[in-house]
Each structure stands twice: as structure tokens, then as C-alpha cells.
Amino acid sequence: MRRLLAVPVLLLAAATPLLPADAPPAAEATREGNAAVGERLARIERILWDRDAGAIPTLREWAARDASDRVRERALGALVTLRDTKAPRVYFDRLGSDPSPRVRRAAADAVGTLAIPVDRADRLSTPLRKDADPMVRAECARAIGRAGDRQAFPFLLIALAQDPSPEVRALSAEALMTLKVAESVEVLRNAALQDRSPVVRVYAVRAIAAIDPRSSAETFQTLWDQATDADLRTAAYEGMLQTSGAPAWIEAGLQDKDPRIRYLAFRAWQSRLQPVRPGVPLKRNSGEVLRLETFLKDPLRGIREGARQALERLGYRIVEKDSVYAIAGEQ
16 A cells, blocks of 8 residues: 555645746745835935925836835825926826826826826826726816816717716816816716716716806705715805805805804805905994894804904904803994
8 A cells, every 4th residue: 555655745846836036935036026125115205305306207207117006006195296297108008008007107297296297198098988997088088177178078968977086077077177178068067967876976066066056056956955975065155156146145154053054144244344454444333343243142153253353453342251152342
């Protein structure tokens, strides 16, 4: 029996390849590789600490060719911090061809943050449409707005209407707002009223308010009446404050239960105060001063503080007792 068992053992030994005597074990090779990557990452941190612009060529080389995606990503981030805009090809090449989504995302962020001029329409629009990673597509949408790539706005409209990722749709709306694309308002309205993501709807409402608030009162009103999401309701209210019906909405907001709405209403009311002419202060019994005095007792600290500061600018002295503000007396 022992002889029969010895045969397969010998065959197994013969079939096992022999490593060269000087070949390091796989674990050791991995440790050496990790150590080298760690050294380059540490070098990048020193460059950033020193704000060493002389290291930009090295960072470009690492961003373009380093074997580690962590090094490529961090090198791109360092180039952004050092405001390197003189080698845009590095960013566009990484965005278009890097195998790592984290690197492609860093490249798109670099283009947007540095507002790199986009020399071809497909530089950002192609990855916006085709990149498999939704976060890369989202950064491309943001970059289109930040870089002022107005020629790509039709692709933002498509992404806003069709992309499966809510992050992509939201940042497409933000980019349209940044670019002030008037042609996008109808698509934005549809998104504001119908998108299944509350976040996308909020971004769409903000974009409408920035691009065309005067003709969008009906949209804001509908959202105000129907919204259950607090952020969406707030965005709709901010839009209403930019319409011709703002005075009535200010009064309605001051009575609202949501502290954010009330604070926005107070700020809007305060912005409409007539500037005081030198030597002609507002009288103690004026409507504005009496209203500010009521705000001194508001349960929301932000409103109380705002009223105190406004009254002090008008020349009134405000006293505080037991956390309650009051006007100290006549001017």
C-alpha cells in the first residue's frame, strides 16, 4: 500500500514548477509594491504641504502613467490644488481612457474645478453619455457647467430626462443653472414636477429660479401646494420670493411652521426695508421699527438676532434680559 501511495506524491512533486532561487515570494513582492506606492503617495502629500509648484511635471507624469490608480487619482487632485491649467491633455486623457473610475472621476473634477477650456464638444459629453460609472457621469455634468461648456447643453438635457442615476440628473440640472440655458426651462419644469427623486426636483426648481423665475410662478405654486419633502418645499418658496407675488409670500412665510421658511421670509422682508438716509432715522413708531420690535420676540434665534442687528444699525440700543431682547428707549 505504501508503494502505491508514493507514486502520485512523486508525480505531484514533479508537476510543481520550481521558482528561481532568487525569486521573491508573492507576498514579499506585494509588500514591496505597496511600499513603493506608499512612498509616492507620501511624496504627493509633501508636495501639497509645501505647495511645491516645481513638482508639477512629476505629478503630471504620475497622473498619466503610474501603475497605481491611487497614485494617479491623488496626483490629479494635487495638480488641481496647485492650479495647474497648462497641461489639459493630462486631464482629458485620464477622463477618456483611464481604466479606474476613481481616476476618471478625479479627472472630470479637475476639468470643472480648474475651468479647463473644452476644445472639443465630445470631451465631456461623451463620458456624460457613455461612462459606466454614474459618479463619473455626474462629475462630467458638473464639469460642463463649471467649465462653461455651453455647446454640451443638449446632452445635459438628455441626461436630466433619461439618466438612471439621480446624482447625474441632479448635477445636470445644476449645470444648466450655471450655464443659464433658457432653452432648458421646459425640461427643468418637467423634472421639477415629475422626477421620482426629491433631490433632482430640488435642483431643477433651483435652476428654474435662477434662469426664469418670473414666468414660473405656477410651477412654484404647484410644488408648494403638493410637496411633502421639506427641501423641495423650501426650494419652491425661494422661487416664489423671486416672482411678482413676493410681498404676499413673505407674509405667508412669516407665519409658516417651518423655521427655514420663516427665516427666508424674514430675510426677504428685511431686504425690502428702505435704506435710512443720513440724519433722517426711522421714527420709533414707524411701521418698520414696530415690526422689527415684534421680531425681537420671535422664537427663532436667527430672526431675533437679525432684528437686533437691524435695529442697532438704525441707531437703537438693544438690551437683553433673560435671553429676551428689547429696545432700551427712545433714540
